[in-house]
Amino acid sequence: MPISYHEQSRVFRLDTPGSTYLIALVDDEGFLAHLYYGRPIPDCDLRHLLRLEEYPAPSQRNGERLTFYDMLPTEYSGHGVGDLRESCLSVETPQGARACCLTYLSHRIFRGKPKLEGLPATFGGQDDCATLDLVCQDPALGLRVHLIYTAFDHLDAICRSVLVENVSSSARRLNRVLSACLDMDNQAFDLITLHGCWGQERMISRAPLTWGRQGTASLRGISSHQEQPFLALAEHTATQTQGQVYAANFVYSGNFLAQVELRQQNDLRLVMGIHPTDFCWNLAPGARFQAPEVVLVYSSAGLDHMSHTFHDLYRRHLIRGPYRDRPRPALINSWEATYFDFDTQRLLALGRLAAQAGIELMVLDDGWFGRRNSDDSSLGDWTVNEEKLPGGLKHLAEELNKLGLKLGLWMEPEMVSPDSDLYRAHPEYALKIPGRAPTLARNQLVLDLSQPQVRQAVYRQISAVLRSAPIDYVKWDMNRTLCDVYSSALPPQAQGELYHRYVLGVYELQERLLSDFPHLLLENCCGGGGRFDPGMLYFSPQIWTSDNTDAIDRLRIQEGTALVYPLSAMGAHVAACPSHINRRTTDFITRGRVSLPGCFGYELDLAALSPEELAAIPAQLEEYRTYGHVFRTGDYYRLASFRENHEYDAILAVTKDKSLAVIDFVQVYSRLEQRSLRLPLAGLDPARRYRCQKTGQVLSGAGWMYGGLPLPKLKGDYLSCLIVLEAVEG
Numbered sequence: 001m002p003i004s005y006h007e008q009s010r011v012f013r014l015d016t017p018g019s020t021y022l023i024a025l026v027d028d029e030g031f032l033a034h035l036y037y038g039r040p041i042p043d044c045d046l047r048h049l050l051r052l053e054e055y056p057a058p059s060q061r062n063g064e065r066l067t068f069y070d071m072l073p074t075e076y077s078g079h080g081v082g083d084l085r086e087s088c089l090s091v092e093t094p095q096g097a098r099a100c101c102l103t104y105l106s107h108r109i110f111r112g113k114p115k116l117e118g119l120p121a122t123f124g125g126q127d128d129c130a131t132l133d134l135v136c137q138d139p140a141l142g143l144r145v146h147l148i149y150t151a152f153d154h155l156d157a158i159c160r161s162v163l164v165e166n167v168s169s170s171a172r173r174l175n176r177v178l179s180a181c182l183d184m185d186n187q188a189f190d191l192i193t194l195h196g197c198w199g200q201e202r203m204i205s206r207a208p209l210t211w212g213r214q215g216t217a218s219l220r221g222i223s224s225h226q227e228q229p230f231l232a233l234a235e236h237t238a239t240q241t242q243g244q245v246y247a248a249n250f251v252y253s254g255n256f257l258a259q260v261e262l263r264q265q266n267d268l269r270l271v272m273g274i275h276p277t278d279f280c281w282n283l284a285p286g287a288r289f290q291a292p293e294v295v296l297v298y299s300s301a302g303l304d305h306m307s308h309t310f311h312d313l314y315r316r317h318l319i320r321g322p323y324r325d326r327p328r329p330a331l332i333n334s335w336e337a338t339y340f341d342f343d344t345q346r347l348l349a350l351g352r353l354a355a356q357a358g359i360e361l362m363v364l365d366d367g368w369f370g371r372r373n374s375d376d377s378s379l380g381d382w383t384v385n386e387e388k389l390p391g392g393l394k395h396l397a398e399e400l401n402k403l404g405l406k407l408g409l410w411m412e413p414e415m416v417s418p419d420s421d422l423y424r425a426h427p428e429y430a431l432k433i434p435g436r437a438p439t440l441a442r443n444q445l446v447l448d449l450s451q452p453q454v455r456q457a458v459y460r461q462i463s464a465v466l467r468s469a470p471i472d473y474v475k476w477d478m479n480r481t482l483c484d485v486y487s488s489a490l491p492p493q494a495q496g497e498l499y500h501r502y503v504l505g506v507y508e509l510q511e512r513l514l515s516d517f518p519h520l521l522l523e524n525c526c527g528g529g530g531r532f533d534p535g536m537l538y539f540s541p542q543i544w545t546s547d548n549t550d551a552i553d554r555l556r557i558q559e560g561t562a563l564v565y566p567l568s569a570m571g572a573h574v575a576a577c578p579s580h581i582n583r584r585t586t587d588f589i590t591r592g593r594v595s596l597p598g599c600f601g602y603e604l605d606l607a608a609l610s611p612e613e614l615a616a617i618p619a620q621l622e623e624y625r626t627y628g629h630v631f632r633t634g635d636y637y638r639l640a641s642f643r644e645n646h647e648y649d650a651i652l653a654v655t656k657d658k659s660l661a662v663i664d665f666v667q668v669y670s671r672l673e674q675r676s677l678r679l680p681l682a683g684l685d686p687a688r689r690y691r692c693q694k695t696g697q698v699l700s701g702a703g704w705m706y707g708g709l710p711l712p713k714l715k716g717d718y719l720s721c722l723i724v725l726e727a728v729e730g
Contacts, residue, residue, distance in 0.1 A: 002151040003109050003130045009045040011035065012107070012132060014149060018156040018305075019298040021149075022046060023075050023134070027057040030104030032075035032136065032147075034183045038244065039300050049073075069101075073183035073267070076136070076147055076162070078102050079176075085269045086213065086261050088162075088178040090276070091141055094170055102136040102145055109133075113150045113159075118504050120251055120538030121293040122150070122159050122317040129153060142168020156298050156305070157313045162273075162291040166283040173493075174281040178257065178273030180248065180294035186266045187244065188236045191215070193258075194228035194560050199548035199581060201225050201529035202560030204643065208236065209268070215259035217275055221446075221482025221499055222253060222526055223533040229256045230564050233270070238302055240638055241682065245299040245306045248272050249564055251318075252292040253535035254503035255279070278485070280496030295534065303563070304682070308635050311566040314537055315633070319569070321514065323521050323541045327628060328568075328599045330358070330621055331408060331473070335365035336549075336576055337605035340373050343388050348399055353606040355403040357617040361473055361601075362400055363408035368393070369465075370420065376443040379415045380422030382461035384468075393469035401470065408473030408521075409465070413458050414506065415444045415479065422457070429454045431498075433486040441480035449505030450498055451489045459509060466517055475544070476510070477525040503535075510539040523571060523599075532561065542569050542599045549575030549603050551586045551594040552668055552718065555642045555649045558598065567653070568632040572598025574620070576605065586718045588613045592620035593664055593720040597631040597651065600624045623722060627662045630655055637682040642668050654683040658701075661690070663723040667714045678708040681725075690725040698728060 002015045014021040022035035024047060036046050055071040056064060069082030079087035080099035091100045110133075111126035134147040146163040160180045166172045189209045193216045194202040215231055218224040229250035235243040248270060250256050255275040262268045272294045281289050295313065299305040315324070332354045338346060351362050369385055370378025384392045397407040416423050416430055423430065423445070430445040432438040438445055448454050466474070487498050514522065522540040524531060528547030536543055546557045554572065561570055572595040577585040588609075595601075600621075606614065631653045642649035647669050654661040661684060671677075684690060684701030691698045692709070699707070704725065712721060 001109075001130055002153055003132045003149070005107065005109065006044045011044040012134065013044055014132065014151040014158055015040065016151055016156045016158065016298075017154060018300060019158075021151070021158055024050065025104055026050065026052070026072065027059050029058065031057075031072065032102070032104055032134070034073045034075045037182065037184065037246070037298065071265075074181065076102060076145070076181050077269070078138070085263070086259060086271050087176065088181045088271055088273065089145065089164070090175040091138075091143060092173040092175055093141065098175065100138055100141060100143070102138055105135045105137040105144070107132065107134045114148075116161060116293060117290050118507065119290060119292050120318075120507060120535045121161065122251070122295065122313060124150065124152060124317050127153075128317070141172065142166065143172065152313065152317070155313050156309050158296045159293050160296060161293040164283065164289045164291070166285055166287050169285050171285065172283045174283060174289055176273075176276035176279065177281070177289060177291045178271050179250070179291045180270075180272050180296065182246070182248075182270040182296070184268060186262055186268050189233040189268075190236050190238070191260060192232040192234055194230055194563070196225055196560075198225045198527060198530070199546060200553065201532065201546050201557055202228055202563075203556060204560045204563065206234070209233065209260060209262050211262050211264075213259055213261045215257070217257045217259070219255050219275055219277055221255060221485070221502065222478070222531045223256065223535075224481070225528065225530040229258055229272070229533055231258045231260065231270070231272075232306065233260065234303065240304045241302045243302050245303060246270075247297045247299075247306050247310070249295045249297075249310065249534055250292065251295065251534040251538070252503070253506065253531050253533050255499050274500060278496055278499060281500070282494055282497070292535070304637055307563055310564050311636060314534065315566050315568060318534060318537055319541045320538065321541060322519065325633075327625070327632070328521070328542060329360040329406065329473075330624060331361040331363055331601040332359050332606070333363040333365055333573065333601060333603050335410075336580055336603045340367040342367065344390060344396055344399075347396060350606060351400050351403050351405050353614075355405050357606065357614065358621045359405070359602065359617075361406045361408050363410060363473060363475060364396070365410040365475070368409070377417045377419040379412055379417040379444050380420040380447070382411070382413075382465055384465070393465065393471065397469040397471065406472040407470065408475065409471050410475045410477060411462060412477045412479060413462055413509065414447055414449060416447050417444050426457070428488050429457070431482065431486060432484045436484065438484045444480060446480065446482055448487050448489065448502070449509065450487055450501035455505055455509055459512060462513070463516060466520070472519065473521040473523065474513075475523045475525055476540070477527070478531060479527045507535070507539070514539060529557070529561070532565070537565070537569055542571050544571040545598065548581045549573055550579040550581050550584050551591045551666075552584060553582065554594050555666060555668070558594070559638065559641060559643060559649075562636055562638075562651075567597045567636055568599070570598035571601070572596075573601040573603040575603040576608065587720070588616055589620075590666060590718050590720040592616070592623070593722060594666060596624055596628070596664060596722070597653065600628065627722075627724070630660055630662045635683055639663070639679055639682065642666070647671060648677070650679055652681060652683060658683070658685040658688065659727040661725040663709065663725070664720070665711060665723065666720045667717070669717050670715065676713045677711040679711055680708045681705045684725070685727070688727050689730075691728050693724040693726060
């Protein structure tokens with residue numbers, strides 16, 4: 001059992017294969033203290049780590065409660081009674097008081113993991129994990145708070161969430177409910193975050209932790225291109241394979257706060273949850289509020305083990321549906337081939353070339369509905385434009401099916417154009433503030449998905465489209481951030497609930513879509529990679545990584561993404577050159593190699609390719625079908641980073657049984673007057689022998705890892721090679 005309670009020491013213990021997490025009950029009042037998190041240890045009574053003799057508990061010296069509250073390593077922090085660090089919970093009474101202080105009430109330990117109502121979360125059965133429901137109370141508020149922890153039997157992951165109950169006879173207003181708090185000593189940590197912008201998402205930032213509050217946050221209504229609901233504390237000396245790393249990832253797709261506060265005592269507090277700005281939740285007597293989940297991962301073996309834990313957890317216990325373990329179809333998206341300028345015949349001409357090359361799925365992007373010939377109209381009018389597509393999507397799908405292709409479809413269900421039939425009929429369906437002109441972005445407004453009637457109106461249209469034709473794939477896009485956040489359907493005191501209710505509305509829509517169309521392959525997108533987070537992965541097994549499809553820029557984007565998310569989740573396509581993003585021209589084979597680790601496809605006009613490029617597609621698809629499973633299901637290792645060395649990039653994926661390894665190497669800039677590179681490998685079985693398919697050389701796993709793999713000299717920039725090592729007997 002990975003979770004237990006030790007009566008004698010009054011300590012709750014959570015164990016994973018490579019970590020121990022301890023929570024202590026302190027004083028007769030039952031304060032909950034964070035005792036330890038790190039490498040596995042057999043001990044429970046580590047109360048000396050709390051340093052209680054330096055700030056006595058109230059039962060020993062009641063006159064120093066303020067010092068006690070502000071110094072205790074608290075398991076979940078309250079507000080307003082003396083803990084001056086970042087608080088996790090702030091509750092307002094009808095009289096306007098906001099203080100909150102939690103103490104232990106009861107607990108329950110059981111196998112398995114409960115669902116979170118209305119929210120995405122990791123899942124597990126009785127054979128996978130155990131859960132601790134640690135119930136706290138604030139008697140003065142009439143509040144009960146469940147701190148919920150799940151420890152997985154075979155992964156170094158602990159998932160945390162918070163459920164707040166109003167057990168009083170009057171209303172309570174929640175002004176903040178964060179999902180996790182971690183108090184600990186600083187250990188010469190670096191702070192790792194993933195920042196960026198549109199087209200440069202999830203750039204790795206690593207810097208020494210400094211005094212004060214630092215971290216990452218989003219107030220855009222989405223997890224955003226600019227920030228990512230992830231942070232890690234890594235020992236300054238930690239590398240890919242060595243050193244301690246503490247990481248946290250928020251299973252949520254809206255506004256978030258991920259913060260570390262380093263104080264004068266060289267202690268720190270890590271918090272993560274829904275951003276308190278513009279947030280509130282009104283709790284009537286008997287009502288409950290469920291906060292989203294935070295995933296904690298501990299690694300004593302560097303960043304690689306951290307990544308492996310996140311990847312395995314999300315592949316096994318977050319991603320759902322028939323495509324979770326199935327190879328994804330190689331697709332072609334029509335956008336960069338046609339933009340808005342297409343008809344049935346042009347699409348079928350593209351489809352014939354795609355089928356001849358061995359592509360399996362064609363995605364019809366923007367422009368198929370309403371009067372949509374540019375980006376200034378028709379969002380919200382999800383009916384087929386039969387002037388472009390005579391016979392509708394049914395005729396197009398049937399003709400593509402005859403060629404051996406399936407049909408996929410782009411949609412943007414969360415948006416509405418002011419120039420649309422939906423908006424003209426129901427202007428109250430859009431988010432906007434009375435008396436103010438709404439702020440447009442991409443000529444569109446955001447639908448108020450907090451309203452059930454709005455969700456129903458949207459779903460009625462998109463489900464009718466999906467029932468009208470054999471459609472196997474949907475790309476669900478969302479192309480702007482939220483502003484003018486006001487709902488005509490909510491009273492003034494509940495407007496602070498709107499950001500969260502919007503996210504819940506998105507989740508409800510996608511859950512309904514998957515329930516009604518279980519065969520569907522759903523790919524989420526948000527102006528590229530603006531909502532690439534664990535909340536979205538719960539609904540779609542893959543997410544469009546970035547609108548930037550330039551192969552060289554994608555090296556850094558995919559490196560940051562793969563730090564946390566499995567390669568099987570990354571939409572990665574070969575695009576046209578010169579790049580439509582930055583005008584760079586990259587070798588066609590290299591574009592395929594950069595895309596190979598992810599969900600493979602094409603974003604280009606096949607008719608515009610040279611005969612040599614067109615002829616190369618079957619070989620690229622063969623590589624994807626032969627080795628894609630290694631990247632999709634195996635262990636990922638970062639061997640070299642172009643972000644760091646400014647010359648080349650290399651990753652390795654190895655099957656779980658360590659029988660097959662694939663090295664994907666990209667030479668960004670050629671190295672004049674240099675010997676060939678020697679690349680130390682990782683992840684192999686040191687005792688087994690492996691044959692290099694390229695050279696036929698056989699060495700032990702130890703030989704390849706510690707002696708290194710000589711790479712061929714590539715003469716030119718933007719070139720690549722794929723090297724396969726296969727275990728041999730004897």
